[in-house]
Amino acid sequence: MLFQAVISGLAIGSTYALTALGMVMIYKTSHVLNFAHGEKAMFTTFIAFSLLGAPHVPVWGAVLLALLSAVFIGFGVELLIIRPARKRGANEGTYVLIMLGFFLAIEGVAGWIWGTSVHRFPQIISDAPIRFGGLVISTDALVTLLITCLLMVVLYLFFQFTLTGMAMRAMSENLDGSLLMGIRANRIFLAAWGMACALGATAGLLVVNITYLYPGMMLPVLLKAMAGAILGGFDSYPGVLLGCLLLGLAESLIGLYISTELKVVFAFLMITVVLLVRPTGIMGSKNIHKV
Numbered sequence: 565m566l567f568q569a570v571i572s573g574l575a576i577g578s579t580y581a582l583t584a585l586g587m588v589m590i591y592k593t594s595h596v597l598n599f600a601h602g603e604k605a606m607f608t609t610f611i612a613f614s615l616l617g618a619p620h621v622p623v624w625g626a627v628l629l630a631l632l633s634a635v636f637i638g639f640g641v642e643l644l645i646i647r648p649a650r651k652r653g654a655n656e657g658t659y660v661l662i663m664l665g666f667f668l669a670i671e672g673v674a675g676w677i678w679g680t681s682v683h684r685f686p687q688i689i690s691d692a693p694i695r696f697g698g699l700v701i702s703t704d705a706l707v708t709l710l711i712t713c714l715l716m717v718v719l720y721l722f723f724q725f726t727l728t729g730m731a732m733r734a735m736s737e738n739l740d741g742s743l744l745m746g747i748r749a750n751r752i753f754l755a756a757w758g759m760a761c762a763l764g765a766t767a768g769l770l771v772v773n774i775t776y777l778y779p780g781m782m783l784p785v786l787l788k789a790m791a792g793a794i795l796g797g798f799d800s801y802p803g804v805l806l807g808c809l810l811l812g813l814a815e816s817l818i819g820l821y822i823s824t825e826l827k828v829v830f831a832f833l834m835i836t837v838v839l840l841v842r843p844t845g846i847m848g849s850k851n852i853h854k855v
Contacts (some may be wrong), residue, residue: 575705577812586760601781605768638761712813
């Protein structure tokens with residue numbers, strides 16, 4: 565039971581991590597706290613749901629088209645909403661209000677198109693257990709972990725060895741200096757939004773495999789993803805991953821040994837204690853401004 569709870573907790577934490585990494589990527593690159601990130605993931609999951617109802621569309625074809633639609637939704641948000649606001653000198657508070665409005669708009673549109681009732685999403689990943697001797701592991705938890713590990717490797721290679729990835733890192737460290745070096749900021753903003761929305765859509769498709777599809781499905785995931793990111797350090801990609809995995813693990817173990825009703829309370833209490841001791845999170849860095 566303990567081993568199964570650990571794997572389950574890490575799998576849940578992986579969905580938080582994929583959601584949080586998309587938010588952090590946008591924030592570090594363009595300084596926009598994207599509260600609509602989860603709702604965009606929900607919308608693309610509904611797109612996959614509609615595609616699965618079309619004739620001659622296989623499951624993985626619907627998944628790939630949904631991920632592609634997430635990229636274009638990210639492009640559209642950056643081009644049509646964020647970029648005009650940036651040109652008018654919007655600050656971080658303005659972006660927060662814009663994205664909260666967009667959050668409500670997406671949820672309303674999704675409810676208008678697909679309704680507010682709960683839908684059962686077709687099984688993408690089998691939930692049949694895998695047995696190793698006396699150990700039992702659910703297939704969906706194991707696949708979720710493998711997908712997350714693969715995406716983490718891809719992201720690491722992207723940031724370390726591609727021009728776009730290195731430009732994105734440079735802009736997150738020093739935007740003005742990056743512009744002076746000739747980095748085309750608009751292209752990097754566009755790439756960040758597209759990639760972030762694809763990560764969120766991946767999290768949405770993994771979440772709906774173990775739960776139900778409805779317009780508010782990603783809100784609890786978004787809140788816990790933000791909590792995990794703050795726990796690990798919002799300005800550190802490894803910290804975000806660590807914080808989200810720890811949060812998922814804590815929820816699973818508390819649910820197993822104490823109470824399922826207390827697991828969320830304990831998880832957020834753990835975050836509060838960590839932030840009282842280290843406000844920047846486990847792996848976050850202190851921002852020092854020279855005057």
